[in-house]
Amino acid sequence: MVRRGTQARAEIVAEAARIASIEGLEGLSLRTLARSLGRSKSGLFAHFDSKEALQLAVLQHTERVMTERVVRPALAEPRGLPRIRALFRLWGGWARDHLPGGCVFVNASTELDDKPGPVRDALVASQNTWRRTLRRAFEIAAEEGQLLPAADPEQLAFELYSLMLGSYLYARLLKDPKTVALARAGFERLLASASATPAV
Amino acid sequence: MVRRGTQARAEIVAEAARIASIEGLEGLSLRTLARSLGRSKSGLFAHFDSKEALQLAVLQHTERVMTERVVRPALAEPRGLPRIRALFRLWGGWARDHLPGGCVFVNASTELDDKPGPVRDALVASQNTWRRTLRRAFEIAAEEGQLLPAADPEQLAFELYSLMLGSYLYARLLKDPKTVALARAGFERLLASASATPAV
Numbered sequence: 001m002v003r004r005g006t007q008a009r010a011e012i013v014a015e016a017a018r019i020a021s022i023e024g025l026e027g028l029s030l031r032t033l034a035r036s037l038g039r040s041k042s043g044l045f046a047h048f049d050s051k052e053a054l055q056l057a058v059l060q061h062t063e064r065v066m067t068e069r070v071v072r073p074a075l076a077e078p079r080g081l082p083r084i085r086a087l088f089r090l091w092g093g094w095a096r097d098h099l100p101g102g103c104v105f106v107n108a109s110t111e112l113d114d115k116p117g118p119v120r121d122a123l124v125a126s127q128n129t130w131r132r133t134l135r136r137a138f139e140i141a142a143e144e145g146q147l148l149p150a151a152d153p154e155q156l157a158f159e160l161y162s163l164m165l166g167s168y169l170y171a172r173l174l175k176d177p178k179t180v181a182l183a184r185a186g187f188e189r190l191l192a193s194a195s196a197t198p199a200v
Numbered sequence: 201m202v203r204r205g206t207q208a209r210a211e212i213v214a215e216a217a218r219i220a221s222i223e224g225l226e227g228l229s230l231r232t233l234a235r236s237l238g239r240s241k242s243g244l245f246a247h248f249d250s251k252e253a254l255q256l257a258v259l260q261h262t263e264r265v266m267t268e269r270v271v272r273p274a275l276a277e278p279r280g281l282p283r284i285r286a287l288f289r290l291w292g293g294w295a296r297d298h299l300p301g302g303c304v305f306v307n308a309s310t311e312l313d314d315k316p317g318p319v320r321d322a323l324v325a326s327q328n329t330w331r332r333t334l335r336r337a338f339e340i341a342a343e344e345g346q347l348l349p350a351a352d353p354e355q356l357a358f359e360l361y362s363l364m365l366g367s368y369l370y371a372r373l374l375k376d377p378k379t380v381a382l383a384r385a386g387f388e389r390l391l392a393s394a395s396a397t398p399a400v
Contacts, residue, residue, distance in 0.1 A: 022314045026227065100314070107310040113372040114222045114301045120373075127374060158366055158382040159389075165369060166362025172313040173320075174327060182358040189359075193393060 009047045012037065013061045016054055022101030025055045025108045025119065055119045062104045063126050070094050071133055080141035081191065087137060088160065088187055092180075095168055102172050105130075106165065134160055138194075151194040159190055209247045212237065213261045216254055222301030225255045225308045225319065255319045262304045263326050270294050271333055280341035281391065287337060288360065288387055292380075295368055302372050305330075306365065334360055338394075351394040359390055 015037055020028045030051060034041040048054040074086035095103045105126060112120045138153035167183035170176040215237055220228045230251060234241040248254040274286035295303045305326060312320045338353035367383035370376040 024224070024226075024311060026224075102310070102313065109369055109373045110302070110307040110310050111224060124374060127369075131374075152385075154378075155382060155385055158370065159363070159386045161369075162362040162366025162386065163359070165365040166358055169309055169327075169361075169365060170358065173309045174324060174331075178354075182355060185352075185355055186359045186362065189393060193389060 005047075009057075012039075012044065012047055013054075013057045017058045017061050017065075017104060018099055018101075020055075020058050020101075020104050021099035021107065024111045025058065025104070026111055026115075028055065028058070030054065052117070052119060056122055058104065059108075059119070059122045059126060063129070065098065066094060066105075066130075069098065074137075080137075080144040080146045081195070084134075084137045084141060084160075084191070087134065088164070091164055092167065092183070095164070096171065103168065106168055131157055131161065146196055147194050148196050156190065156194055160187070163187060163190065205247075212244065212247055213254075213257045217258045217261050217265075217304060218299055218301075220255075220258050220301075221299035221304050221307065224311045225258065225304070226311055226315075228255065228258070230254065252317070252319060256322055258304065259308075259319070259322045259326060263329070265298065266294060266305075266330075269298065274337075280337075280344040280346045281395070284334075284337045284341060284360075284391070287334065288364070291364055292367065292383070295364070296371065303368065306368055331357055331361065346396055347394050348396050356390065356394055360387070363387060363390065 012033070016028055016033050019033060019036060023032070028051070030041050030044050030048070033054070034044050037044075044054075048057065070087065070090040074083050074090055077083045077086040095106070101107065105123065108123050109127065112123055134157035135153045138147070138151070138156045141147050142151060142153060163183055163186045166186075167179050170179040170182065176182075212233070216228055216233050219233060219236060223232070228251070230241050230244050230248070233254070234244050237244075244254075248257065270287065270290040274283050274290055277283045277286040295306070301307065305323065308323050309327065312323055334357035335353045338347070338351070338356045341347050342351060342353060363383055363386045366386070367379050370379040370382065376382075
């Protein structure tokens with residue numbers, strides 16, 4: 001019974017994440033979710049007593065899926081630059097293929113920036129975890145002697161994340177067919193500018 | 201009478217842009233706008249017969265203000281790198297100070313990417329105008345002999361816009377006090393990597 005309840009909750013959250021990727025976290029309502037699942041709104045209340053609880057569950061779910069699909073496989077790559085390459089490549093696949101409306105985190109970032117509260121706080125915590133993952137990957141590359149002594153992991157993480165956001169806009173809104181080529185060239189230039197050796 | 205009508209319309213659109221910067225273009229409704237202006241909803245219908253007409257007017261208004269505050273002053277700078285520096289600096293001020301909820305274009309970009317229709321089309325047209333402005337500025341720098349022969353204006357425009365989006369996220373959502381320093385360092389690295397001479 002507990003297991004059935006857990007499974008039902010997981011199905012609800014997965015559908016909520018799909019809706020949030022298109023409509024945004026604010027556009028997600030218990031009413032539209034109930035309709036989409038063919039359930040009663042009161043049935044959903046057994047799992048989530050508020051829209052905020054549902055939004056928080058969607059963020060937790062999204063972070064878990066992203067860890068499984070992007071961070072964990074990247075950590076299986078060799079330390080340093082190969083791992084950074086994997087993070088960049090896997091993030092692109094994640095943002096493009098995971099959900100029909102794109103990355104819940106990126107979409108929520110412009111949506112919630114002016115909305116103080118627990119949902120915004122959870123989003124900021126997720127984004128900071130992601131930023132630390134990127135920075136740590138560059139720190140490891142520095143420890144491995146792969147970067148120039150002057151290279152700054154925090155700066156490189158900022159620029160890498162910026163390229164990800166730029167390619168997200170070019171791909172999703174502008175549907176520019178050159179997106180992948182532009183993103184790759186920017187990434188290679190970033191690595192080349194910081195690398196101790198010409199190519200890894 | 202015509203003039204009074206024009207002025208009333210301009211005031212309505214300016215308030216609508218303020219609301220859209222916080223709530224998003226989709227979160228903007230004739231009802232909330234009427235309440236915020238202390239007008240009747242039917243009074244607004246004399247100016248805008250649909251939410252879509254209002255959203256389009258907000259995009260047109262925002263593009264006009266951005267041209268006045270960012271593009272026109274930048275064009276007053278010398279051709280090439282000084283103009284690119286001005287575009288970067290003025291965009292930062294625009295995104296930070298123009299409206300309480302940040303740039304309507306950036307916010308709408310993740311909001312409307314999955315919503316086909318005339319509002320999305322108008323947003324894409326605006327973004328493409330902005331991309332052309334950035335690319336053209338780099339083309340001029342190349343014509344002036346300020347860039348390396350291999351430098352690609354479209355690539356540089358993509359990377360510059362990516363840095364703008366990264367700094368927007370770091371400033372608005374994450375409130376990282378290092379944002380300005382990170383954005384400037386990224387910008388200088390981008391210019392240095394493409395410049396024919398060490399500093400301009």
